[in-house]
Amino acid sequence: MILHQGISKAISSIKGEDFILDNRIPIGYLFSTIFFRVFRGIRGAVIFKSFKRVFVSSSSKIKCVSKIQIGYNLSIDRNCSIDALSIEGIVFGDNVSIGKYTCIECSGTLKDLGKGLIIGNNVGLGTHGFFGCAGGIEIGDNTIFGNYVSLHSENHNYADTHIPIRLQGVNRKGIKIGKDCWIGSKTTILDGTEIGDGCIVAAGAVVRGKIESYSIIGGVPAKTIKKRS
Template identity: 55%
Template sequence: MLIELVEFLSLKVRKRGIKIDRRIPAGYLFDFVLSKVFMAINGFLKLRRRSVTLVGKRVTVKARSMIFGGKGLVIDDGCYIDALAVQGITFGSGVSLKKNVTIECTGSLTNLGKGLSIGNDVGIGSGSFLGCAGGISIGNDTIIGNYVSFHSENHNFADPSTPIRLQGVNHVGIQIGNNCWLGAKVTVLDGVILEDGCIVAAGAVLKAGRYGANSIYAGVPAKRIKERS
């Protein structure tokens, strides 16, 4: 009965059915349900919205009025979200942020960042960092592994007579397509356009440029290994 209840609630909240392994003990599932009830209450207190949003412990949310969408949003323990930006943050439905994800939309109060847009059914792994000053967009059904970092801004450094920290910044933005998978500890730099259906191997570094669709990339810097077959 408890298994069927969890499956039903998942369908109602996230609009996506799941099939739970029947070998999971009832006590484990009961604790799971209690934790989700707590997260739903915390979600209402943190974001003040009627739609169900699950928010874990030790979560910091800044500029919550600039967070849009997010039906079925799950924000796990220890996440830090600062939505202060020109466009704020737009979450699609069924987005999941695992433990200790950091989202920073503005690097400096002297110049507001652009913001973040995430499509439907996107999962972002534990410990990931999204620096959104130059703008980041992530398409539908994309998987982001643990400790993946996005850096949509660069420091200017052309003048050797002036400290780099005083030369300002530049940015182009990052675009990640639909149905991509970025493995653990991938680094994505400003100016990246990753087209639909790509896989990026763990530890790879994507530098500025366009990466063709339905391909596998690996290495530092990342290079095309082969087409997905």
Template identity: 55%
Template structure:
């Protein structure tokens, strides 16, 4: 059975995949049953997909016509997705949303947001939050830890005579390149551009600006610690 699963998974993922020999057969059978149920939810979800969409329990999806999923996309248990936006949500091939990921594409009914595009082979960790009003782009092969938040929107506050909540917002958008690693509990603010190959240390605050390729950044606010190479 293990050998058969290895062949199936390698074919689906487009590369060699080996299940750890320490994993009990009973666990594999339980996982196989769970994934089959998730696939059935995805099949009947009405979300446009390239094939094999897996949806977990207690998942909320709004404006599902605005979502386009690639092949082998997993939306894990407890996720909340509101895709109301001008460009919608695009998830590439082999994208995984961890448990309780929240994606909100519009900050309010007064201003419909832009949305989010996620490349291929991307893992979004559990309890991540994506506020996509100003648009978020994530490149291929990028991985993220848990409890990360993206905020692609800023409130105006320069007028002392008007409450901040009534001064409107600005949108610059957030861009994350290919092959990046963003550590747990990092916060990414509107206007940040994280170039290819960057590592963002856990707990960092990434403000508006350009973070050059292959840099390791950390701190509050995040600064360059060193280059990877």
């Protein structure tokens, strides 16, 4: 109990908000978690040359670190792949967590660099996500993602039937997601989408277009189900 309270206070101080551990967590589990957290913190400090409390799993791969700006308490779980090669790079706010097996790819080809990614504060990306940031992706503060969510911020051109699609190039509009949104698992968000603040996207939805703030949407293609108000 005392150990749980001490850890809760430490985490609350680091994150800047109340955090209370469940007292039913075994002591051995806590010590194991702390051990790996310290190891990941050392690796994060070495990779980013920073003491902003960055935690990086040993199985995750990060490319073009020079194009990444970090806030405090960035957590990158195991088997993630992050390639920041792009025009504007990647910006991570404070208290960002990236779930295991997540792929962040800022440029799909070396022939035409992509724009990049901006993530606000207190954002949680679920496991097995894909973030294609060639057209630019912006995610507001306090937004959370379920597992297996994919974002695709570019489209292939296909108008000319005499030229293979792969040779016709791409067009890009970008994706913007507001603050305090909840993106359900297995959602697909397509290029040109703008999701307002406070929206909820139902699991499995395919989203394209402009979504008004505080909407609850779902379906293929996604449509407004109701407003949160």
